[in-house]
Amino acid sequence: MNKFALLGTSLVLCAGAATAADYQVETLADGLSNPWSLAFLPDGGMLVTERSGQLRLIDAAGQLRAEPVAGVPEAFVNGQSGLMEVALAPDFAESGELFLSYSCGTREANHTCLAAAIFNGEALENAHEIFRVQPAKKGSAHYGGRIAFLPDNTLLLTLGDGFDYREQAQNTANHLGSIVRLNRDGSAPEDNPFVGQAGAMPELYSIGHRNVQGILVDDAGRVFSHEHGPRGGDEINLIEAGKNYGWPKITYGIDYNGSQISPYTELPGLEQPLVYWDPSIAPSGMTLYQGELFPEWQGSLLVSALAGKEVRRVELNGDTAGEQESLFTELGQRFRDVRTGPDGAVYLLTDSPSGQLLRVVPAN
């Protein structure tokens, strides 16, 4: 489909709030199978992952290729598992290297895995696994799966606690419920914060997370992440190496069945979130908006939400969070990802067996 021959365009006018912007929403692609992640290619095209295991190419002309990109590692697809993030290496324009996160294994024993590959413009070459969460877990929930690059060319991979293994988020002898920092070959950098601690996994960067599905590194090198909490405990955190973010020792949420997870919302030595949401919005992706098209949103975090069916704009005031605004609620969609495009537009993926890629531009 040509992006200039849009399937649908809706004009949405927001009024009232001083921070509101007028925008219109264009549909660039639809019929995507639970799209999960989006990456912008240097030639103007895009790569989109589908949780069901396919990598789709939208070429520079805006055409969604009918055939998925070949060479993608096989993912274990069930429940929340499947193919997750696609992230282009910072030097992708020269190297063609990209990274894919996905769940691998079986229902009885599975992991979050990370693969590296070369994209030649049509297909993946030499896709190979470079990292696998240890140990294996049972069930198909809480994999994390987002990727961000640090200025030193290492990458951060967010992980989940596997749901039934929440106490393991405090155990440095495994990867569950953590954010790991890796070299681009999957090895652990020697200056990782837990290197040298007896029994600790050398890949760990921060611990005490539940299910981290949003992460970004800003121009100053600050790392922001968000994670799904239980009922009423979704969080945005400012991540620092070696810090413990508390799950499940402290939380602002309770279990889905109403039972208490922890009596505490804070304890010594555990980090507090910048923001927590009660009720939960189920944050699923995040971008720091620095485009030119929406000056009102400059410098804000945009957080896509599944249960909330919105994109939550969170203003940043230094290292603290400020005002919030709910965007795109009129679309009534579960949003899986939000990105800032090279053109300054906001790109959205909707979570559905027939999901859409949407582009948000100013109304005028």
Next chain:
Amino acid sequence: MKVMTVLRIVFLYLLAVLVATLLGSLVQTQFNLAALQALDVPVDASTRLHSSLHDLRFFSPFLALMVAACLLLALPLAEALGRIFKPWRWLLYFLAGFVGIWAACALANYLLPMPTFIAATRETPGLLSLMAAVGLGSALFGRLTKPKARRGLRVLG
């Protein structure tokens, strides 16, 4: 069956659900706090009391629905088997709740998005304790509905 008899059985059923739910909620709380203590989280008596009350207020309504549903099916079965295997009536009633809540948990885990609906049942000790709690509730129902033994000389029939 007389109306009063029916009302008595309904009352005793609700009593069994209440007892099983209260015990089950306490099981959930204590296993959760034990898991936190294993992570060096401080839990004093006041915290334990507040956590138990929290779960009785917010968790027990969900558990009560599961217990009510499983006992509604399991108690008549226990009664029928109890009439055949009279000496084992108490055991059959205990097993009715014990196995019934296991089946209810398995069904909830199958139908709901989360892998395990009740955290205490993630591991065997917690699961067995919850099953025992509901077993005690159903055994109480069996004990309170046990027919009175006939006394005196039976001449005919």
